[in-house]
Amino acid sequence: MDQDEQDRALPIANVSRIMKQILPPSAKISKEGKQVMQECVTEFISFVTGEASDKCHKENRKTVNGDDICWALSSLGFDNYAEAIGRYLHKYRQAEREKINHDKKYENPHINRAPPPPLLLSRVTRDKVENPPPSPPNQSG
């Protein structure tokens, strides 16, 4: 397997480690077993990606996103995966929003200042209300 082929497959050490997580401690895995699992999981990515990409083309979109992956998994019969990955995507987007808010807070050092004089209190209150972005949680399905 040359370097280019290796780059287009998942590392066999990572694959092997995941296999061992689910097997009893006394179990062994043959080298061929690891290699064929490596090929299978790489093919899994290509298979699902192809399905997701087709959907993007039909809808005239250029970027394959998380919803497309979930849809493709369900479309190809991987219902358990689609359900689990749907939850995962929801959690991921939540984490990303929290990260953005966290960054905004530290970009603006004035937020942490002492409270302003009483004369300007009403204006500050109005600004704070406008700050949080109105983004409802997105349910994929």
Next chain:
Amino acid sequence: MDQNQHGQPTQEAVGKNQYQSNPMMAPTNPPSETIGPYVTSSFPREKQHAPQDIYQEQLNNFWAKQCQEIEETTDLRTHSLPYARIKKIMKADRDVRMVSAEAPVLFAKACEMFIMELTMKAWANAEDHRRRILQKSDIASAISKTDVFDFLEDIVPRDVGIPRSSIAQNFDLSMPPHQNVTYPPYYVPAMVTGRPIPDQNHHGP
């Protein structure tokens, strides 16, 4: 077959695991949740139920546990598969133009579950044949038994998946269980493994 059903799990465990085992399995010591992610390694002594029932139970537990782990996860950055490599595999498809940042993250989790599910089913096959080494043929057998894995038939030709070869049985038993040993699962030229016993496949209790 029960193992071919991937949709609509019989147990809906949202946020909490189902610790109640199948009542039919009660007399045969159902697998305990305290074992954790390991598949039970011992075959039940009394074959009162088909192995498919036991493995289906393990599979249901597996998926319930996956959903639970996702709900409880706080750090989404710990992954066992590299995002850059996943993205490269995705972009090997010429029709794929751009990939959002979230796609490789989802695939890392999906691939982890794929590897574990396929390994569980392959191990069930190895146990059926009383082996402790997971072979390529076990993975091939697991693929042939599961409909959604049809797309993998080209990777593991069906010939390799033929089970119950007496030569393979003898060969596996004669080899020491070294993990790094590389050997074909069914045939070694010029190696004498003794006379194959036709009754090798029948294991009595």
